[in-house]
Amino acid sequence: MTDGLMRNLGSFVGHLWQAVSSDVTTEQTRREEVKRTVEEKVDGAVTYRRTTIEEVEIREESRE
Secondary structure, three states, X not given: OOOOHHHHHHHHHHXXXXXXXXXXXXXXXXXXXXXXXXXXXXXXXXXXXXXXXXEEEEEEOOOO
């Protein structure tokens, strides 16, 4: 069953309120994926999969 009109409207207003009230003067971060490794093992009808993601996070200093 789909959500009602008032619930969707409230969710929409909540997202707008969160965007307006968020602090944009905080440090900006940039993430870059360095390496992605996928290990996979098939055992009959079951597949075991392990995914490792290595990322670098770069924080820019705030300039005031």
